Amino acid sequence: xxxxxxxxxxxxxxxxxxxxxxxxxxxxxxxxxxxxxxxxxxxxxxxxxxxxxxxxxxxxxxxxxxxxxxxxxxxxxxxxxxxxxxxxxxxxxxxxxxxxxxxxxxxxxxxxxxxxxxxxxxxxxxxxxxxxxxxxxxxxxxxxxxxxxxxxxxxxxxxxxxxxxxxxxxxxxxxxxxxxxxxxxxxxxxxxxxxxxx
Numbered sequence: 001x002x003x004x005x006x007x008x009x010x011x012x013x014x015x016x017x018x019x020x021x022x023x024x025x026x027x028x029x030x031x032x033x034x035x036x037x038x039x040x041x042x043x044x045x046x047x048x049x050x051x052x053x054x055x056x057x058x059x060x061x062x063x064x065x066x067x068x069x070x071x072x073x074x075x076x077x078x079x080x081x082x083x084x085x086x087x088x089x090x091x092x093x094x095x096x097x098x099x100x101x102x103x104x105x106x107x108x109x110x111x112x113x114x115x116x117x118x119x120x121x122x123x124x125x126x127x128x129x130x131x132x133x134x135x136x137x138x139x140x141x142x143x144x145x146x147x148x149x150x151x152x153x154x155x156x157x158x159x160x161x162x163x164x165x166x167x168x169x170x171x172x173x174x175x176x177x178x179x180x181x182x183x184x185x186x187x188x189x190x191x192x193x194x195x196x197x198x
Contacts (some may be wrong), residue, residue, distance in 0.1 A: 001122065003028035004195075007035075009059040009069035012095070014155040015184075019068075022179055022188045027195075043085075046131055048072060051085055052126035053133045061093050061131030068191065072123035072184060074157045076145060078114050079107060087156070105147055117145040121161060121170075123183040125191050135194055139186030143170075154178060 006027045008016055016031045023029070027167035032038060041058035045051040048071040073087025083090040083104065091099035108117050123139045142164045149159035151171025157173035163181055170178060179185045 001028060005030060005065050007031070007063050007065065007067045009055045009067055015070070018175075018179070018182075019070075019188060022185050024196075025067060032059070035059075035063060045071075046085065048085060048122055048124040049126070049136055051092060052124045053128070053138060056126035057131050058131055060128035065129065067103065067127055067193075069128070070123055070125045070184060074104075074119055074121050074145075074161065076104070076108070077118040078111060078197065079143065082107075086142050099183035101149060101157060101160055103156065104145070107151070108145060108147060113159055115144075115147075118145075119143060119145050119161065121157075121183040123134060123187045125184075125187040127194070130193070136154070137187045137194065138188035139183040139188070139190070141181055141183045141186070 002029050006147045007030045008019055009032060010016055011032045016029065022114070038059060041054050043051040043054055045054055051071035052069050056067050060067035061067065071085065073084055074082070075081040075084050075107045083100070087100065090096055093099070120140050120142045124136045127134045127136070132189050145160050145163050146162055146169060152169045153171045153173060159169050161170045162168065163170060
């Protein structure tokens with residue numbers, strides 16, 4: 001079977017690896033590492049869906065074929081949904097997972113007696129071609145934040161996030177266990193179903 005090329009609009013190796021694990025093997029994935037001339041679009045949307053569309057449309061205007069982009073993050077109820085769309089740059093710089101986690105812990109530690117800190121991971125995946133979004137796919141997973149980070153798997157806020165129904169953090173799950181329940185996996189399964197039927 002000839003593979004279908006799909007450009008994933010990310011330079012995040014963790015995210016690309018996770019997407020490659022979850023999507024069916026019929027897709028041949030490429031990342032922005034193969035397109036170094038494409039500038040990072042300004043993600044100034046106020047929702048995950050808006051930022052995913054900004055990325056997918058910007059990249060698909062410059063590369064042939066189908067492009068997928070995701071925007072995702074963690075939303076903590078007591079912080080009115082923060083970090084939300086600012087999750088990757090919560091500390092002020094993009095992609096500093098440890099510093100983002102420390103800032104979140106500091107903010108929650110300043111609210112004693114408020115535990116459990118209910119939260120959810122959210123993801124929206126945008127599918128685009130020729131500079132226009134074709135469809136988008138949401139995924140969420142509910143849980144809570146622990147003030148005692150544990151685990152070395154995953155990335156982002158995984159060492160702090162305990163999914164509902166589990167006694168361990170997302171960072172303690174195996175890749176297969178995480179893929180079964182994660183926000184990104186749920187969105188990707190919707191994307192895969194869409195691609196299989198269009």
